[in-house]
Amino acid sequence: MAAGGLVSTLFAGVVFGVALAAPPGPMNAIIAEESVVRGWVAGFTAGLGAMTADACFFLLALVGIVTVVQEQPTLRGLMILAGGGLMLYFAYGAVGDAREQFSSESTQLAEDDAATGRGFQKAFVLALTNPYQIAFWLTVGVGLLEPGTVDILSKTPYVGSSLTGVLVVTTGSPALIAGLFGGIVLWIVGFPATLVAAGRRVDRLAPLVAAGSAVVLGGFGVYFLVDGVTTLS
Numbered sequence: 001m002a003a004g005g006l007v008s009t010l011f012a013g014v015v016f017g018v019a020l021a022a023p024p025g026p027m028n029a030i031i032a033e034e035s036v037v038r039g040w041v042a043g044f045t046a047g048l049g050a051m052t053a054d055a056c057f058f059l060l061a062l063v064g065i066v067t068v069v070q071e072q073p074t075l076r077g078l079m080i081l082a083g084g085g086l087m088l089y090f091a092y093g094a095v096g097d098a099r100e101q102f103s104s105e106s107t108q109l110a111e112d113d114a115a116t117g118r119g120f121q122k123a124f125v126l127a128l129t130n131p132y133q134i135a136f137w138l139t140v141g142v143g144l145l146e147p148g149t150v151d152i153l154s155k156t157p158y159v160g161s162s163l164t165g166v167l168v169v170t171t172g173s174p175a176l177i178a179g180l181f182g183g184i185v186l187w188i189v190g191f192p193a194t195l196v197a198a199g200r201r202v203d204r205l206a207p208l209v210a211a212g213s214a215v216v217l218g219g220f221g222v223y224f225l226v227d228g229v230t231t232l233s
Contacts, residue, residue, distance in 0.1 A: 012169040013179020014186065021047075021187035026087055026130060026220045027123060028191070033094050033213035034119040035192035036199050043195065046119035047188025053127030054184065057137035058177070062145060073231060076134070081228030083129035087221030090122055094214035131224055144180070147172035 022028075027050045035043025127133055143150055148171045154164040169176060195209065 006173075006175050009169055009173050009175040010179040010182075012167060013176040013181075014183040015167065015179075016176075017180040017183020017185075018187050019183075020136070020180070021184045022191075024216065025132065026126060026217055027133075029094070029213040029216040029220075030090065030119070030123045030126065031188065031191060032195055032209050034122075035195040036209040038119070040192045040196045042119045043192025044188055046123040047184075047192065049120035049123030050127040050133075051181065051184050051188060052120075053124050053130075054133065054137075055181070056128070057133060057141065061137050061142050077228050077231035079129050079134065079228075080131045080224050080231055083126065083131055084221045084224030084226075084228055086126050086129060087217045087224065090126065091214045091217035091221055094210050094217060131227065144171050144176060 027047075031043050031046045031050070034046040140150065149168055150171050151164060151168050154161070154166075199209075
């Protein structure tokens with residue numbers, strides 16, 4: 001691949017990574033809650049947990065194991081149920097954080113190793129059972145490893161149909177995968193930093209974001225529980 005093509009593929013991967021990471025959802029709810037309640041390091045660490053799960057899925061897709069989930073509807077349904085249950089559990093925790101923040105004069109809890117470690121664990125375990133991430137690596141993610149083309153922005157959650165044809169790139173290149181993870185890194189660095197900076201200017205942002213995270217996690221949790229039951233039945 002020529003240098004120009006390599007750079008353009010890498011850039012396309014970065015755009016793809018940001019586009020995948022940015023839309024609202026369970027992962028960003030966890031990152032947002034950790035960021036405004038415990039600080040940038042906790043938010044970044046939570047994002048790192050979600051990205052680590054993506055790296056695991058990538059490796060499993062690389063060796064073909066990920067297709068086992070696709071071929072086993074019972075296993076897929078159980079994973080969706082587990083993800084829904086975890087989301088409801090973390091939503092309960094986010095409600096507790098929101099209450100603590102509303103009743104506290106401080107808008108941010110002190111950061112410590114234990115707190116940031118919990119954020120990583122929460123996001124990592126949730127990401128491993130997140131149906132969106134599983135579905136991505138079962139379909140689009142596997143396709144990125146094989147020679148061909150992919151309409152990158154059409155795969156963006158929620159708004160993909162309106163972006164069809166805007167950015168089509170060649171797949172099967174390590175540069176595309178490297179760019180994708182690079183884009184995710186940009187998001188998990190920038191998103192928490194933006195929230196923390198905004199929180200310092202708006203005193204009540206932390207409890208509001210924590211409450212919003214609880215609503216998002218709870219909503220997705222109920223949806224995935226229903227989806228899991230439907231899949232198993």
